[in-house]
Amino acid sequence: MVMRKIEPGVWKPEKEGDKIKGTFISKDEGVGKFESTAYHLEVDGTPMTVWGSAALTPKMVGIKPGDLVEIEYTGTTPSEKGADTKLFDVSVDDGMDEEVPVEKIPQQAADVPTD
Secondary structure: OOOOOOOEEEEEOOOOOOOOEHHHHHHHEEOOOEEEEEEEEEEEEEEEEEEOOOHHHHHHHOOOOOOEEEEEEEEEEEOOOEEEEEEEEEEEOOOOOOOOHHHOOOOHHHOOHHH
């Protein structure tokens, strides 16, 4: 038997394909001794925290409060320092019928096409 520490309200993906889907509420930057980013979602009425990482944080840049967000754990890759880096896909509901990866969302006003 393997004992795991329980941290209520913190999403901890364990296997490839694990997902969390909820409304993005806010983020806190520079949290804890590692100066991490904590993303706060509401999932089925319950507040949940998702900790940022080198692979996740850049994908969360375009997410705004009120956006419906889905984060999927897609596996690991070796880092330059030899440890495994967890990889994630992030999608946001933009009100259209297709899922749009966050990388396709304009990040700044200069990125928004004009007619």
